[in-house]
Amino acid sequence: MSLMPAPAMNIEITKLREQVKEAREREKDLQQQLEASQFQSSSIAGKKLMQKCKELQAENEQLGKEVSDGRIQKLRGEAALHKDYSQELRKSLCETREWVEQLLEELEVAQSVIFSLRRELNAMKKRGYSDGERN
Numbered sequence: 001m002s003l004m005p006a007p008a009m010n011i012e013i014t015k016l017r018e019q020v021k022e023a024r025e026r027e028k029d030l031q032q033q034l035e036a037s038q039f040q041s042s043s044i045a046g047k048k049l050m051q052k053c054k055e056l057q058a059e060n061e062q063l064g065k066e067v068s069d070g071r072i073q074k075l076r077g078e079a080a081l082h083k084d085y086s087q088e089l090r091k092s093l094c095e096t097r098e099w100v101e102q103l104l105e106e107l108e109v110a111q112s113v114i115f116s117l118r119r120e121l122n123a124m125k126k127r128g129y130s131d132g133e134r135n
Contacts, residue, residue, distance in 0.1 A: 035045075
């Protein structure tokens with residue numbers, strides 16, 4: 001007689017061990033569910049649980065404020081950047097308008113000179129034709 005179990009028995013023992021393990025896990029889950037359903041705020045565990053809930057709620061509120069403050073600070077920073085950029089654009093626009101005004105004045109002077117030179121040229125052409133016809 002051998003002390004080693006037959007392979008079929010070994011498989012059966014392994015299956016039974018797995019079933020026992022699953023049953024214990026299920027029992028543990030059911031026990032936790034039972035304890036949760038029988039919660040009493042006056043018990044020691046209930047008081048500890050209530051205190052932990054209050055601490056977690058306070059922590060969540062603090063984190064919410066920090067996140068909110070962080071977003072507000074980020075938005076304020078972005079707004080300041082946009083404001084600076086807007087001021088730069090306004091300054092650039094004013095400089096461009098001044099430059100355009102200066103160009104318009106120069107154009108007006110140039111057109112006046114061109115008009116005057118054309119008049120002189122036309123007058124000289126008339127004199128040249130009339131002088132040429134006399135000769």
